[in-house]
Amino acid sequence: MRETQALIERVRRVSADVQQVDLAVDPALMQLKPGQALFVRRHNQPGWEPYLRELWIPVDMRPGRLTVEIAGSLDAAPNEIVDVLSPVGRPIPVRPRIQHLLLIADDALPTPFVFLARTLSGGGVAITLVLNGLAARYPLELLSPEVEIVRGDADWSWPDQVATFQWADQVLILAPGYRQADAYGRLLDRVRQIRTHDLPDHYACGLFYDRLACGAGACGACEVRAHDTPLLACSDGPALDLKRVVFR
């Protein structure tokens, strides 16, 4: 992890929930992979409000420019300089020779999936994105056109659910912190019912984008209980193999 600065070049308000920010960044940040994020603080911020750094998640990368997606409620203005700690987290572990990827956004905006989908769809991976609850409000034009969109309902069901699990080579799920135990545990149960014989490593991964305090693996506030060694969402995640996670 290192500390750099970035310049906000452009801010686009995409919807009431989402705005996209183009950043001119240090060349070192061009090594970011899907799953890794920036931990940001305003450079000339008067006082200590907000106090903690904000997690900005990349959705696109072009030479010298990184596009991140932030909440619509945050203030960001062109020509503003921000302090950036990065990278936070590890790249999402994509299984080798993957052909079909199932993404599930459960009551959370699918921002962390955008960069991943953009990267993988260029390599010929078929991607299906299930949008449940709040996720359905996400502007679909921000996603790659190759991504197949499926709308779920509040009961956590969607058309051809069993089939989507059967053909998927990997399943990634995203839910807000307060729903993770329920949603991620439910996904693991479904997957185990359908694929009774084999559940390879990283087949079902949950994304743990919790509110971070230090972002560096020092405070333990983002620890996730695991069957073996405890995991830290900020340094071991955000994508954690659900086989290892304890949900009780």
Next chain:
Amino acid sequence: MIELTRTGKTPLVVETPVMPAAGTFGFDGAAYRDLLDLTKLGAIVTNPVTWRPRRVAHGTRVVPLPAGVLVHTGLPNLGMKRTIARYRARWARSLAPVIVHVMATSPAEVALCAAALESCEGVVGIEIGLHDQATPDDIAAILDAARETTLPALVRVPLYSAVESARAAAAAGAGGLVVAAPPRGTARDPESGQLVGGRVYGPWLKAQALRAVGQIARVVDVPVIGCGGIHSADDARDFLEAGAVAVQVDTATWVQPHLLEVIARNLGGLELTRVAGALPDEWQPGMGETMRLLRDRRPAPNPDDDPPAPPDLPE
């Protein structure tokens, strides 16, 4: 050199009066190894460790507050034996001396922890974190148990009973006092809508901690380390003026990691100055070497040189 504990058989001495507070810097400082120069710190204080393993708290653990944060981790750790097994080698080659924070769960467990740490290379002391409701008798029993080790023992006192706890700890033989542990609070998590209890941190805490340091420094004859709300070198200097011999920086490290090094350099006389044409307050990490190192590099006096003229003696 700064003595963090009373003069005795094994005083705890550091070069720089600045260190991270327990719970903010991990168990070995590795999380911040790439972000600041650990050699500039007086010591590294580990996250709290208990004799038995502790699991992380359920539910929301971080709630933003106006100019601050509430944190409720449950103090997860592997337990003392596994913590030592995992970090012993890293502590031995640590770039700064290590002070292990031991949670005062019970006198018996403190005794076990103290004994287990005795032979750990790189560990120069223990810091005992008192429970908020610890009575003078509890404190005496815990410090009695800490004598299982020859390592010097600091005692971190709760903020809202700081003076009483400090008196009791000093009377029971504490080597030094850390004033104070962050207070507890309750806040509503904006995401889940639930009320969450935990420790509260922020710059506003400084005024309360500073008052406690001033009160305690006047009534006990034990070195005091100030802790609470420090977010600048001036904040740290206020604690020294109030009677502290050193300071611990807490959540400022999370917000601006290099602040810890800036404060350490400032209080340790290690700022880059005229050599590179920068003023002390313009220093940034990675900018260059320090005045102290430059002083150390000056050539030793040549014995063949003419001796200095003797001072004029009175008639």
